[in-house]
Amino acid sequence: MAMPVELFRRTDALLRGEAEAVESGRASSMAALALMIAGFGMWYGGVMGTFGGLAGDRPWQLLYSAVKVPILIMLTFAMSVPSFYVVNTLLGLRNDFPRVLRALLTTQAGLTVILASLSPLTAFWYASGPPYQVAILFNGAMFAVASLGAQAILRREYGPLIRKDGTHRWMLVVWVVLYIFVGIQMGWVLRPFVGSPIRPVQFFREDSWSNAYEFVLRLTWDVVMGRGS
Amino acid sequence: MSVSEGGWKGERRGLLGWFGELDRLLTGEYTGVSLLRERGLGISPWRLSACIVILGMSYGICMGLFSVFGEKGPGAMQVVASMVKVPLVFYLTLIVTLPSLYVFNALVGSRISFVGVVRLLVASLGVNVTVLASLGPIVAFFSVCTTSYPFMKLLNVAVFAVAGAFGLRFLFQTLHRMNLAAGPWPTAEAGDEAGPLQPVPDRSVASHVRLVFRLWMIVFGLVGAQMGWILRPFIGDPSLPFAWFRHRESNFFLAVLQALQNLFS
Numbered sequence: 087m088a089m090p091v092e093l094f095r096r097t098d099a100l101l102r103g104e105a106e107a108v109e110s111g112r113a114s115s116m117a118a119l120a121l122m123i124a125g126f127g128m129w130y131g132g133v134m135g136t137f138g139g140l141a142g143d144r145p146w147q148l149l150y151s152a153v154k155v156p157i158l159i160m161l162t163f164a165m166s167v168p169s170f171y172v173v174n175t176l177l178g179l180r181n182d183f184p185r186v187l188r189a190l191l192t193t194q195a196g197l198t199v200i201l202a203s204l205s206p207l208t209a210f211w212y213a214s215g216p217p218y219q220v221a222i223l224f225n226g227a228m229f230a231v232a233s234l235g236a237q238a239i240l241r242r243e244y245g246p247l248i249r250k251d252g253t254h255r256w257m258l259v260v261w262v263v264l265y266i267f268v269g270i271q272m273g274w275v276l277r278p279f280v281g282s283p284i285r286p287v288q289f290f291r292e293d294s295w296s297n298a299y300e301f302v303l304r305l306t307w308d309v310v311m312g313r314g315s
Numbered sequence: 316m317s318v319s320e321g322g323w324k325g326e327r328r329g330l331l332g333w334f335g336e337l338d339r340l341l342t343g344e345y346t347g348v349s350l351l352r353e354r355g356l357g358i359s360p361w362r363l364s365a366c367i368v369i370l371g372m373s374y375g376i377c378m379g380l381f382s383v384f385g386e387k388g389p390g391a392m393q394v395v396a397s398m399v400k401v402p403l404v405f406y407l408t409l410i411v412t413l414p415s416l417y418v419f420n421a422l423v424g425s426r427i428s429f430v431g432v433v434r435l436l437v438a439s440l441g442v443n444v445t446v447l448a449s450l451g452p453i454v455a456f457f458s459v460c461t462t463s464y465p466f467m468k469l470l471n472v473a474v475f476a477v478a479g480a481f482g483l484r485f486l487f488q489t490l491h492r493m494n495l496a497a498g499p500w501p502t503a504e505a506g507d508e509a510g511p512l513q514p515v516p517d518r519s520v521a522s523h524v525r526l527v528f529r530l531w532m533i534v535f536g537l538v539g540a541q542m543g544w545i546l547r548p549f550i551g552d553p554s555l556p557f558a559w560f561r562h563r564e565s566n567f568f569l570a571v572l573q574a575l576q577n578l579f580s
Contacts, residue, residue, distance in 0.1 A: 178510020
């Protein structure tokens, strides 16, 4: 009983702001933040993977998607941090980096909390029987909404840092660009998240080794030329 | 056995120490104005070069990975070639541009010695290659999961450009600080606490000196880009067999335009 209550408290503190959480002694450690990312990420991933139903081997899709959402977030984070660290160091912000790292992790955790809060909407949408493409778009929209919410958290966490040194304002932009650039491709490589009901359940698609940006360019070109299906 | 172990351990400690030196360079510990006035740029070009070569090679691996996953392409030899060539690009560019920097530096009345210029250039290579290597994981990730050759070319050009911009910014700032430190003017040592890239008040350095350095930085960038072109392939065209070098043709800038065109068509 204590665990869920504690989790709820910590999540609440995270949403209301880290500064307030520190004051009230409910700030989460880095490990707790990572656990939150894993937990809430898995929750949304699981809901995402129910599109094809739960008959036959379909529960596997649920499991795969549940595992892949935290992997998506953590791997994107891990790949973007080294260069961000070097750039911070070069701009004389090394001493602030522990706080920066904390702000970034808090943002990721916030992202997964927002996603989890949107999961009933996704389930509801699935229940109203949309086509596969629309389900993908809907999930895309949910991720977009969660990213916007996470942006607000990121800006709030960065507030004290920016007041201390204006360079952090630029660093924030650098981080968002870097993270989105890697994240889009990571999401592409790790697909399927939703799982087409007419295709077999798979952890990866056979054709997953391709480039999202290249694909989108081609797709846009097709739409512009009126060749979209 | 124990001797060899001891030797290995000693070497490792040494290497870690060298990377520690690179780290201090990145945090700006070597480039405070008052420190520069006292001791000059106190880095060892040789030790720093060892780090640069290692980091450059690690980026070369990330870059060359693209060819390993192609079916017909150059394969694993490209990784070896890129590993060798990335550090080579930087050092050849350094050799080509060092004399002109030194001459112009002396010409515009700067007091930095030849050794000082060498140290400065190696230090900015250090910054350049560190940024490059830190972007290595992202490049490796895209190398592994991308089939589009033009995309990889443009991504690598962008990464080199970003790293180069940091390197040149460091070069410019440090040159400026070294001139401040070597000058007879008593400066309020504003650059002591700042990061290595942050500007320092510069009332004492004439604007024509800065103009010369800016022009020289453009030359450095152009030579670096074209050096990369001469030493190509780095990524390895998936439709061509492995080769250490390609024929002399075209130039870097035309090739980038061509890659952009290919990506969009």
